[in-house]
Amino acid sequence: MLRTHAGKLAATTAVGAMLMAAAACGGSSDTGTATSAPAASSASSAAPTGPKVGLAYDIGGRGDQSFNDAAAAGLEKAKSELSLADTKELEAGSGETGAQKEQRLRLLAQGGYNPVIAVGFAYSEAIKKVAKEFPDTKFAIIDDAAEGPNISNLVFAENEGSFLVGAVAALKTKKDHIGFVGGVQVPLIKKFEVGFTRGAQAVKPDIKIDVKYLTQPPDFGGFNDPAKGKTAAEGMYDAGADIVYQAAGGSGGGVFEAAKAAKGFAIGVDSDQALTADEGVRSVILTSMLKKVDVAVFDFLKSYTDGTVQAGVKVYDLKAGGVDFSTTGGQVDDVKNKVDEYKQKIIDGTIKVPAE
Amino acid sequence: MSSFSDRLLGRVRLGGLLAVAAPLLAIVFAGLVTSLILALTGNPPLETMKLLADYGAQSRTIVMIINLATTYYISALAVAIGFRMNLFNIGVDGQYRLAALIAAAVGGALVLPAPLHVGVTILVAVAVGGIWASIAGLLKVTRGVSEVISTIMLNAIATGVGAWLLTTDRLAVAVSGSNNIGTKPIPPSGQFPGFSLIPGTQAQVFGFVVIAALLGIGYHVLFNRTRFGFDLRATGKSESAAIASGVNVKKMVLLTMIISGAVAGLVGMPQLLGASYSYSLDFPPGLGFTGIAIALLGRNNPVGIAIGALLWSFLDNSSDILDLEGIPKEIVIIMQGTIVLSVIVAYELVHRYRLAAEQRRVSRELSTNAPAPLEGAAA
Numbered sequence: 001m002l003r004t005h006a007g008k009l010a011a012t013t014a015v016g017a018m019l020m021a022a023a024a025c026g027g028s029s030d031t032g033t034a035t036s037a038p039a040a041s042s043a044s045s046a047a048p049t050g051p052k053v054g055l056a057y058d059i060g061g062r063g064d065q066s067f068n069d070a071a072a073a074g075l076e077k078a079k080s081e082l083s084l085a086d087t088k089e090l091e092a093g094s095g096e097t098g099a100q101k102e103q104r105l106r107l108l109a110q111g112g113y114n115p116v117i118a119v120g121f122a123y124s125e126a127i128k129k130v131a132k133e134f135p136d137t138k139f140a141i142i143d144d145a146a147e148g149p150n151i152s153n154l155v156f157a158e159n160e161g162s163f164l165v166g167a168v169a170a171l172k173t174k175k176d177h178i179g180f181v182g183g184v185q186v187p188l189i190k191k192f193e194v195g196f197t198r199g200a201q202a203v204k205p206d207i208k209i210d211v212k213y214l215t216q217p218p219d220f221g222g223f224n225d226p227a228k229g230k231t232a233a234e235g236m237y238d239a240g241a242d243i244v245y246q247a248a249g250g251s252g253g254g255v256f257e258a259a260k261a262a263k264g265f266a267i268g269v270d271s272d273q274a275l276t277a278d279e280g281v282r283s284v285i286l287t288s289m290l291k292k293v294d295v296a297v298f299d300f301l302k303s304y305t306d307g308t309v310q311a312g313v314k315v316y317d318l319k320a321g322g323v324d325f326s327t328t329g330g331q332v333d334d335v336k337n338k339v340d341e342y343k344q345k346i347i348d349g350t351i352k353v354p355a356e
Numbered sequence: 357m358s359s360f361s362d363r364l365l366g367r368v369r370l371g372g373l374l375a376v377a378a379p380l381l382a383i384v385f386a387g388l389v390t391s392l393i394l395a396l397t398g399n400p401p402l403e404t405m406k407l408l409a410d411y412g413a414q415s416r417t418i419v420m421i422i423n424l425a426t427t428y429y430i431s432a433l434a435v436a437i438g439f440r441m442n443l444f445n446i447g448v449d450g451q452y453r454l455a456a457l458i459a460a461a462v463g464g465a466l467v468l469p470a471p472l473h474v475g476v477t478i479l480v481a482v483a484v485g486g487i488w489a490s491i492a493g494l495l496k497v498t499r500g501v502s503e504v505i506s507t508i509m510l511n512a513i514a515t516g517v518g519a520w521l522l523t524t525d526r527l528a529v530a531v532s533g534s535n536n537i538g539t540k541p542i543p544p545s546g547q548f549p550g551f552s553l554i555p556g557t558q559a560q561v562f563g564f565v566v567i568a569a570l571l572g573i574g575y576h577v578l579f580n581r582t583r584f585g586f587d588l589r590a591t592g593k594s595e596s597a598a599i600a601s602g603v604n605v606k607k608m609v610l611l612t613m614i615i616s617g618a619v620a621g622l623v624g625m626p627q628l629l630g631a632s633y634s635y636s637l638d639f640p641p642g643l644g645f646t647g648i649a650i651a652l653l654g655r656n657n658p659v660g661i662a663i664g665a666l667l668w669s670f671l672d673n674s675s676d677i678l679d680l681e682g683i684p685k686e687i688v689i690i691m692q693g694t695i696v697l698s699v700i701v702a703y704e705l706v707h708r709y710r711l712a713a714e715q716r717r718v719s720r721e722l723s724t725n726a727p728a729p730l731e732g733a734a735a
Contacts, residue, residue: 090679095642096672097427098632099420104676111680121535122638144534185519186637188535216519218453218641 052086054113058120061091064250066270071119074297101126109134153313154296159195161289161323163353166199169243171335177208179236183223183248185213192247210236229254237262256281274328290324365439366655378706385698411677415556425669426565426626431647434620436656441592447507448620449644450514455485456624460635461527464540473546481621489617497606538636548629564626572658
């Protein structure tokens with residue numbers, strides 16, 4: 001039985017490969033016409049006036065409607081306003097070693113890209129080493145405090161922003177039952193959870209909060225799996241929650257879908273998702289915790305063109321306007337004043353939001 | 357007549373010119389398909405290949421290729437050990453991750469003189485890998501659970517256990533100022549020194565490359581020069597024949613699984629003891645699955661696996677230079693898939709050619725020497 005099955009498999013594979021080989025012979029004549037296209041496009045770049053900027057994403061890259069896209073938005077804005085000579089965006093592959101992350105940054109620096117921006121804490125060790133090798137290149141890393149004389153650290157107080165949307169959730173819930181969906185169980189996402197919980201409890205100390213993480217490291221798939229997000233959120237709505245906050249990157253879309261199906265509400269993250277999520281689900285998004293990675297990236301590039309880059313940590317917290325909650329759609333207008341009070345208290349230090 | 361899986365896993369040898377023809381055919385296949393895909397996506401195939409070759413010839417790239425290949429080689433050996441007796445150890449991934457995590461924690465906590473420190477860390481990794489794999493082995497020999505199913509599930513469990521252990525309440529410490537967490541860094545006495553092998557770069561080759569080479573030799577000796585290896589290959593080829601000749605098959609299954617797991621335990625060691633010195637959130641996952649592909653590519657032969665590992669590592673390390681030149685890096689994954697398929701197909705075609713040629717030869721001999729006395733003897 002097994003043998004016949006395997007035999008069939010072999011036959012199919014062999015036939016398939018021969019088809020491919022045959023197609024290869026036929027296709028090789030196309031080569032001449034195809035070559036000219038990429039060469040032409042690279043030659044027609046605008047007059048180089050500003051710096052060449054290199055950006056290295058972590059896994060996922062552009063298109064997650066969330067964290068990486070926020071960094072990309074900052075770069076786009078800089079492209080149009082700061083007349084950058086050239087930009088290059090590289091993306092991490094799955095299962096790679098630290099050496100490969102290093103090499104990515106090194107290739108950018110070697111290629112004359114300056115400044116170089118690393119998106120995500122996974123580049124922590126890599127950027128330390130590569131920044132030493134290229135002392136004349138300016139580096140920036142988002143979400144990490146790796147030290148170096150030519151490294152700028154763009155870090156965020158996600159806990160403070162999450163506190164505000166936690167307060168929103170507690171003020172808006174009708175069942176005193178809310179939920180939190182985290183992408184991957186890592187300290188960074190824990191900061192979102194802790195802030196959210198504290199914010200909700202500040203309004204209603206007895207509120208019930210369901211917490212669920214989609215995957216655990218080294219499986220980082222939880223940042224990019226809408227189906228998992230949907231299942232987790234469905235469970236929470238079924239159990240009686242009416243508002244769910246997602247800090248799950250690309251999986252967040254599934255949470256919104258579940259909210260729509262359950263006639264519940266959801267809270268977005270990183271970008272103003274009432275503007276960036278799929279149109280069909282935007283109505284369920286009460287508010288979003290804004291983590292202004294785009295602002296940080298743009299600020300850094302602006303400081304580079306102005307010649308005022310500073311190494312070291314720059315904290316984008318509530319006070320600096322680096323995190324906030326959004327009011328797009330007007331669904332939180334009734335509680336906005338109350339949440340603004342909390343915001344003011346965090347800014348002047350009356351409320352301290354723990355990070356873990 | 358050999359079965360497809362026997363031929364797939366390299367248990368049937370090709371002799372003479374045919375042994376050279378199969379890999380050559382595979383290279384031509386893979387080259388054609390890759391060129392076609394490059395051309396279809398609007399990238400010049402020849403220039404892309406040249407770009408890859410130029411980048412691969414740089415000193416630093418060579419070091420990176422060797423280092424990553426060291427890891428891949430060990431992973432593929434672990435898989436190949438199971439393959440040799442029809443055991444599909446899909447669990448190398450979970451085995452090495454759990455082993456690396458626990459070994460990193462032990463290595464970070466110990467205070468010992470240099471050679472001993474490294475030795476103990478490696479022993480812990482080997483033990484954890486072996487024990488974790490033995491669960492699947494025990495399930496198979498006592499309850500008849502397919503090792504494919506149990507090892508896949510054990511991978512998921514290893515992820516869960518690893519995540520539970522890698523918290524600041526247990527084995528992990530926060531990396532200062534970072535959102536990363538990892539085990540306590542292994543002090544210099546527990547690190548495996550690298551050496552400068554390639555001139556023109558400061559990057560060092562993992563010292564572990566020596567261990568990997570020794571493992572390859574050990575693998576060859578074990579399978580070809582020992583009673584155990586003979587029993588193992590016999591069990592792989594025909595379980596009933598092995599039982600008839602007095603081999604304790606259950607014991608063989610369990611032992612093979614443990615050895616495979618023990619070698620899997622070493623997979624994370626080049627990275628842990630030669631580069632990161634800590635098991636943190638960004639420790640490379642998925643090496644076990646790469647090992648499966650490379651074991652197939654190398655046809656379970658220690659030299660073949662080495663070539664496969666170097667090729668795979670070269671492609672992985674080259675993806676960024678493609679990305680930098682505006683060629684989608686996913687091309688590399690397509691190339692890797694194409695190469696594995698080409699090798700399987702090429703060897704299968706050569707095997708079939710050999711069988712057909714043999715049949716023709718036999719029938720020719722029969723017809724010339726003595727006209728067949730009975731109808732149908734040649735068929």
